[in-house]
Amino acid sequence: MTKILILGSEGFLGSVLTPYLLKNNVHFEITGVDKCFFGMNNKRNKKFKFYKKDYNQLSKNFFQKFEIIIDLVNISNDPASELNKRFTYQTNYTNKLKLYSKIKNLKNISRYIYMSSCSVYGNNKNLINEKSKPKPISLYSKLCLKYEKYLKKNKKIPFTIMRLGTLYGWSDRMRYDIAINKILRDMIYLKKVEILGGTQLRFFCYNKFACETINKIINDKSKITFNKIFNVGNFNTNIINLSKKILKLTKVKNVSIFHETNTIDKRSYEVSIKSSKIINNNINFSKFTNNSIIETFKNIKIDKKPFLKKKITLSVYKDYLNKYEK
């Protein structure tokens, strides 16, 4: 049995990744840890144990059981990261250093996989690859980059850093604060889409594509993914073309598009999918992308509560911080 620890297992990605890894690897046993800001979303079963805890409360002993750690914990949304900077700094950086000092000398751990973000590229005019100079804008992306640098410097445990594009797709911890999911929801239920800015380029990553890439990285026996950074995603587009593409694929009728040229979101970057292609060499990327958008559309269409407050990251952290972190 390969024993895997997923920190942040109940989040948007974790709620898809946990069943995905169990389904595709009969020899995996997964333990999840999450503070459950968005509830508990994975079903417990013989091969999945769960602890509702702050990852900072885990003792050094706790980590002795695992071979692979997948770290998905972050306050992972630009506006949410700015709500209480001290809280974000602690969750996304200082407590990660404490985590690292607990695990760095443990011989049982063969891999630490950290989920960073392509938003570290900020506003960048050239086609980005892993060698491009990051220019992070928000506190969230600055801390992603800061922790990446720490991991690269320390190298006590083989690491893999995945810089994900903006995620989309269905999850039992649904997020409608990410572009494609929001556009689809608003097209279906409001018959209107508001485009902010619109010309900014963005790199997108289907959540199941991220899961498959993690799966390949975990099972990489050749070690080519050790101590490396990978940009991970399946397509680039600007927000105006994205809305047009979604309308064409889903064939939703009578949708009004409102275009607000001013936006506070200054990010714009286009990322080469070369690394994603190397890791996932059997995928037809444009067909996969179209199918993934249609699959997401079908799932959102049957969401019984698409406007639940819990499905917006900013609202959940706002309530939590007002209550506990004055």
Ligand SMILES: NC(=O)c1ccc[n+]([C@@H]2O[C@H](COP(=O)([O-])OP(=O)(O)OC[C@H]3O[C@@H](n4cnc5c(N)ncnc54)[C@H](O)[C@@H]3O)[C@@H](O)[C@H]2O)c1
């Ligand atoms: N969603 C995206 O578009 C996107 C894009 C790029 C990178 N990423 C990265 O992928 C990872 C997962 O993102 P996501 O969209 O699933 O985010 P998410 O907010 O849905 O999941 C994060 C999980 O971490 C948990 N958590 C937060 N603080 C914790 C703590 N102190 N102790 C234990 N658990 C804690 C939350 O309860 C949540 O379930 C993050 O590292 C994020 O930076 C996400």
